[in-house]
Amino acid sequence: MSAPLLKTYALTKRFGALVAVDAVDLAYDRSGVHAVIGPNGAGKTTLINLLSGDLPPSSGGVIFRGQAVTGAPPDRISRLGIGRSYQKTNLYPPLTAEQSCRLAARSRRGSAMRFFRPAHRDRQTGEAAERALDMVGLAERRTVPCGALSHGEQRQLELAMILATKPDVLLLDEPLAGMGRDESDRIIALLGQLARDHTIILVEHDMDAVFAVADELTVMVQGRILDSGPPGRVRSNPAVQDAYLGAGDGLGAGDGPS
Amino acid sequence: MTASPAPVLLHLIALALLAAFPWVGGEFYVDLALTLMILALFALSLDLLVGYTGLVSFGHAAFFGLAGYVLAMITPETEPVSLWAALAACLAASAAAALVIGWFSVRTSGIYFIMITLAFAQMLYYFLSESPAFGGSDGLFVNFRPVAAVGDWLLFDLDDPMVFYYFVLATLLAGYALLTTILRAPFGQVLQGIRINEGRTRALGFPTPRYKLVSFVIAGTLAGLAGFLEAVHTGYVSPGHLSWHESGIVLMVVILGGRGTLYGPVLGAFTFGLLRNGLQDVTEHWILFMGLFIVALVLFLPGGIAGLIRRAPKGGSQ
Amino acid sequence: MDLAQFLVQALNGVQYGLLLFLVASGLTLIFGIMGIINLAHGAFYMIGAYLAYWLVGLTDNLFLAILLGIPIAVAVGLVIERLLIARLYDRDHLDQVLLTYGLILILNETQKILWGSDFHGVPVPEMLAGSVPLTENQAYPVYRLFISAVCLGVAAGMWLVIARTRLGMMIRAGASNREMTSALGINIGRVFAIVFALGVALAAFSGMIGAPVSSVYPGMGDRVLIISFVVVVIGGIGSVKGAFIGALLIGLADTFGRVLVPDFASMVIYALMALVLLWRPQGLFGRAP
Numbered sequence: 001m002s003a004p005l006l007k008t009y010a011l012t013k014r015f016g017a018l019v020a021v022d023a024v025d026l027a028y029d030r031s032g033v034h035a036v037i038g039p040n041g042a043g044k045t046t047l048i049n050l051l052s053g054d055l056p057p058s059s060g061g062v063i064f065r066g067q068a069v070t071g072a073p074p075d076r077i078s079r080l081g082i083g084r085s086y087q088k089t090n091l092y093p094p095l096t097a098e099q100s101c102r103l104a105a106r107s108r109r110g111s112a113m114r115f116f117r118p119a120h121r122d123r124q125t126g127e128a129a130e131r132a133l134d135m136v137g138l139a140e141r142r143t144v145p146c147g148a149l150s151h152g153e154q155r156q157l158e159l160a161m162i163l164a165t166k167p168d169v170l171l172l173d174e175p176l177a178g179m180g181r182d183e184s185d186r187i188i189a190l191l192g193q194l195a196r197d198h199t200i201i202l203v204e205h206d207m208d209a210v211f212a213v214a215d216e217l218t219v220m221v222q223g224r225i226l227d228s229g230p231p232g233r234v235r236s237n238p239a240v241q242d243a244y245l246g247a248g249d250g251l252g253a254g255d256g257p258s
Numbered sequence: 259m260t261a262s263p264a265p266v267l268l269h270l271i272a273l274a275l276l277a278a279f280p281w282v283g284g285e286f287y288v289d290l291a292l293t294l295m296i297l298a299l300f301a302l303s304l305d306l307l308v309g310y311t312g313l314v315s316f317g318h319a320a321f322f323g324l325a326g327y328v329l330a331m332i333t334p335e336t337e338p339v340s341l342w343a344a345l346a347a348c349l350a351a352s353a354a355a356a357l358v359i360g361w362f363s364v365r366t367s368g369i370y371f372i373m374i375t376l377a378f379a380q381m382l383y384y385f386l387s388e389s390p391a392f393g394g395s396d397g398l399f400v401n402f403r404p405v406a407a408v409g410d411w412l413l414f415d416l417d418d419p420m421v422f423y424y425f426v427l428a429t430l431l432a433g434y435a436l437l438t439t440i441l442r443a444p445f446g447q448v449l450q451g452i453r454i455n456e457g458r459t460r461a462l463g464f465p466t467p468r469y470k471l472v473s474f475v476i477a478g479t480l481a482g483l484a485g486f487l488e489a490v491h492t493g494y495v496s497p498g499h500l501s502w503h504e505s506g507i508v509l510m511v512v513i514l515g516g517r518g519t520l521y522g523p524v525l526g527a528f529t530f531g532l533l534r535n536g537l538q539d540v541t542e543h544w545i546l547f548m549g550l551f552i553v554a555l556v557l558f559l560p561g562g563i564a565g566l567i568r569r570a571p572k573g574g575s576q
Numbered sequence: 577m578d579l580a581q582f583l584v585q586a587l588n589g590v591q592y593g594l595l596l597f598l599v600a601s602g603l604t605l606i607f608g609i610m611g612i613i614n615l616a617h618g619a620f621y622m623i624g625a626y627l628a629y630w631l632v633g634l635t636d637n638l639f640l641a642i643l644l645g646i647p648i649a650v651a652v653g654l655v656i657e658r659l660l661i662a663r664l665y666d667r668d669h670l671d672q673v674l675l676t677y678g679l680i681l682i683l684n685e686t687q688k689i690l691w692g693s694d695f696h697g698v699p700v701p702e703m704l705a706g707s708v709p710l711t712e713n714q715a716y717p718v719y720r721l722f723i724s725a726v727c728l729g730v731a732a733g734m735w736l737v738i739a740r741t742r743l744g745m746m747i748r749a750g751a752s753n754r755e756m757t758s759a760l761g762i763n764i765g766r767v768f769a770i771v772f773a774l775g776v777a778l779a780a781f782s783g784m785i786g787a788p789v790s791s792v793y794p795g796m797g798d799r800v801l802i803i804s805f806v807v808v809v810i811g812g813i814g815s816v817k818g819a820f821i822g823a824l825l826i827g828l829a830d831t832f833g834r835v836l837v838p839d840f841a842s843m844v845i846y847a848l849m850a851l852v853l854l855w856r857p858q859g860l861f862g863r864a865p
Contacts, residue, residue, distance in 0.1 A: 052461065078463035090461075092454045103451050107463035112444040113472065119444045165462060314670050362850055365857050369613055369669060369813060373805045374853060377846050380802055384842035502802070506677045513674055546685035552678030556671050557663060 003066060005030050005199055006051070006082070006169055010060035013046050020046040022223035023060065028169070032215035033191060033200045035231070037207075039244055043223040044203045045087055048171050051201070052084040053077035064169075078107070083167030085158040087174045087203075093147030097138055097157050100146060101129035104164035132164035137186055152179040159187065169199045176206050188213050211235070219244060269521070273431070280423050288419065292426055294531040296487045299430050301511045301523035303480035306437055308509070309518030310446065311473040312453030313364075316372050316505050317379030318481055320359065321352040323500030325482035326489030327386060330398035338402035341416070345404075345486065352482025353475055355382070360474035364467050367456075376502055387497035397496025400489050416490065426487055430524075433480055437520055440476070449473055453518075510552055516564020525563050577835065580714035585831050587710075591720050591789075593827020594727035598782035599800055600807035600819040601734065602775030608814020609771050612664055615676035616656075618801025619683040620776045623649050624783025625792045626687055629696050638701045642784050646777055653776030657769055665768070684795065693794050698787040723785055730778070731820060738816060743767070803830075806845055810852045812862025821860060 004027035013021040021043045028034055036044050049055040051062060053074040061070035064080055072080075092100050105128035106112055106119070119125070133139045136156040141149060146157060159175055172191075176184045184206065191200060191213050204210050210217070211231055218228040221243045227234050234240055276295070280288050300322055307313045325348040332347050333339045359378045366374055386392045403416040416422050440446050448469050451459035460466045489495050498504065507530075515526020533551065537544035559565065577585070603617045627648060631641035660679065664672045700719045707715035738744035783796075790796070807826050811818025826845050833844030852860065 114444045115440040118442040381846035549678045549681030556675040
């Protein structure tokens with residue numbers, strides 16, 4: 001396949017005088033994990049917000065499957081096949097894990113402007129929700145309200161919800177934040193599996209995870225791309241080491257929102 | 259989450275009580291019950307917005323009053339209008355108004371939404387009370403109750419108080435059933451998602467503004483149905499039916515009963531109505547006590563009566 | 577309409593707008609800084625007007641009445657803030673709307689108990705009772721010019737506070753965020769009480785100084801409240817500048833509307849609001865969502 005699945009050209013976002021994302025050109029193919037790393041304030045989350053439609057760009061554009069989607073609202077972007085998870089947990093506290101995934105799955109079953117048949121009778125939605133929960137390992141906790149789940153489980157549910165929408169592209173904003181070692185490993189393994197036929201754009205601070213699973217690495221600093229390419233090459237780029245990785249210790253510049 | 263956690267049995271008991279009431283109650287109390295059932299329907303329609311979609315409208319009385327005005331205007335001076343025509347006209351008018359007002363309003367959220375719905379209701383209020391064509395601040399009379407006839411054959415006679423009582427009860431029931439159904443359907447699930455976390459719901463792929471608008475139109479139409487019944491009941495409409503005090507009262511009734519439960523607003527309507535009736539008998543300054551009651555309600559009983567019911571210990575559990 | 581009439585209406589519109597600005601600015605500050613929808617705000621305007629009526633009746637001097645009345649109004653406001661409003665800080669909009677709605681009922685009915693249901697007038701102070709000539713045949717009441725001048729003075733004072741003080745800094749930052757305010761090292765409870773008191777004082781002052789022109793009657797607060805809402809929505813929540821411009825727009829639109837389209841007079845301002853919101857859903861100077 002020659003044309004990239006998801007492409008940005010000169011994508012820029014300004015907040016007043018602050019240029020959060022500066023003329024970023026990116027191209028993503030049909031599969032693989034594309035990690036985006038960088039120090040705090042580098043513009044990583046803003047980039048995700050631009051790709052997901054949560055923020056309109058100040059200039060430049062986004063092309064998905066050859067169609068311009070610049071400025072499209074988040075619901076349209078989701079329906080086109082781009083799903084995102086959130087850095088700060090963004091769930092439905094009173095709903096159970098299962099109910100949340102059902103809602104997510106329902107969005108793929110055609111219009112939900114249906115008024116008469118009870119939603120819980122929709123078997124396919126239920127199955128899709130179950131599969132999504134299984135994939136992330138939350139099947140046993142399906143009847144627990146989201147608000148009662150542990151932090152790590154909530155991060156897993158974030159992932160399950162996007163998976164239930166069967167996206168082609170996953171925009172993951174620090175999915176491993178706050179997870180224990182076991183949970184992280186499980187998610188990393190899952191990402192590796194999904195990477196075979198999904199495009200995953202992964203913003204992460206956990207360098208071990210990034211190097212374990214990334215097929216491609218992009219380093220952002222102050223809104224601009226410093227380097228982009230195979231992880232091995234990028235990590236040995238001296239400019240990258242100076243800006244972010246530090247001489248050989250492979251740790252990020254710090255935790256917290258970027 | 260189902261639309262109503264209260265057992266079916268309690269619902270049936272309430273229905274039986276309401277159905278039996280005209281046989282035991284005196285004329286005054288039957289009339290009061292009519293007022294309260296209509297208020298209950300009005301409150302139900304608002305609960306769809308407030309309790310399930312998370313949209314706090316402070317202008318819901320606009321649709322309530324508008325329907326009454328439409329009835330008054332299409333009822334000729336010398337003969338009654340057909341029930342079917344009247345219902346169609348009044349519901350269509352409410353739906354249309356809700357579509358227009360809703361289209362403007364759902365583009366906003368939070369405080370702006372509250373204020374813009376309030377302001378649109380005011381607009382309609384002033385339009386009806388200041389334009390000479392609509393009776394001014396005195397309002398209009400509905401000269402005859404609509405006639406429920408098919409051709410020459412009279413199906414039922416709304417002028418008969420008993421018949422009218424059951425007509426209103428049936429309508430309330432139908433409204434309740436309709437709302438229960440749509441809330442259990444996918445539409446209702448999306449509304450719930452919007453109420454809890456609109457941003458997330460949108461990110462999952464649902465065009466949330468559209469859902470909010472549809473919810474607004476359904477709510478407005480049902481409010482119009484209640485307003486239609488009220489106009490038939492009293493034979494009279496005035497701008498006061500669209501006032502923000504009216505909107506405030508119905509909002510309060512929803513909270514009193516417990517928002518987001520459907521049965522709550524019905525309970526709230528009856529509780530409030532009986533309370534108001536009682537207070538009015540006791541003092542001319544009953545409004546003062548109503549205000550104190552509302553303040554106390556918000557401070558001490560935010561979950562409403564439904565909240566109390568849910569907290570009540572169930573036999574044998576725990 | 578000829579020049580003289582136009583001038584009169586324009587001056588009336590500006591004066592009305594400026595009185596509205598006092599009320600609306602308090603409302604928008606209370607929304608913007610405290611995050612509270614206070615439906616009872618119009619009641620403070622009414623309280624001011626009735627205090628003017630009562631105190632002028634006692635002292636025969638409007639200025640003295642204002643001097644005495646403002647502290648009374650502020651005291652009432654602070655009691656209400658401590659007892660009731662303070663409990664709304666963590667509650668959602670619905671609870672705030674309802675509680676303050678109940679408060680309106682209480683205050684309106686209390687007013688009726690204390691002063692009855694009649695309309696009352698408040699005499700214009702003698703030294704301001706004359707007129708100044710506008711054109712050959714048209715004179716304009718001095719008192720109305722006085723109102724406008726005083727309101728402009730208050731507006732200037734507010735601008736100073738906003739531009740030069742820490743409180744003003746918070747207002748400009750659009751701070752409704754308690755974390756931000758506590759980060760600035762200020763006692764939240766005290767800031768909120770001050771903001772609320774300021775809002776009450778502005779509304780009451782507007783009622784007092786406007787009383788000779790508007791008369792004093794039950795329910796006068798309700799009308800002002802709704803219109804102040806419209807001003808705040810048009811201007812943008814939390815923006816005093818927006819309240820100023822919005823109030824002038826509304827004052828002029830309403831005044832000219834009554835003359836030009838008398839059958840639809842009251843609707844004009846709501847139509848104006850709808851147009852503004854269509855163009856900018858967050859109001860003219862509100863923060864974009």
